[in-house]
Amino acid sequence: MRKLTLAYLGLLALLAQTVGSSFLTFGGLNSGLNLATAATKAIIISIRFMQLASQGFLPRLAAAATGLWLAILFGLTLIGQ
Numbered sequence: 001m002r003k004l005t006l007a008y009l010g011l012l013a014l015l016a017q018t019v020g021s022s023f024l025t026f027g028g029l030n031s032g033l034n035l036a037t038a039a040t041k042a043i044i045i046s047i048r049f050m051q052l053a054s055q056g057f058l059p060r061l062a063a064a065a066t067g068l069w070l071a072i073l074f075g076l077t078l079i080g081q
Helices: 002-023 029-049 057-079
Strands: none
Touching: 002 029, 029 057
């Protein structure tokens, strides 16, 4: 229960960071900061709530392939700005 509570509090802190960054202007760094925050949220959710740390090889491979594909799409998005 303690690990889930810490994960929940971490997600709330990252939510506060996302909301706070919407009120500040960092120029081109805003997109990178928000994407890094979203990636951190996804990692917390996949490890703690989807329990990928205790799964076998195939679910981890699927999650890694999804992460790679998202990194490619995010990279293409940032190139267009």
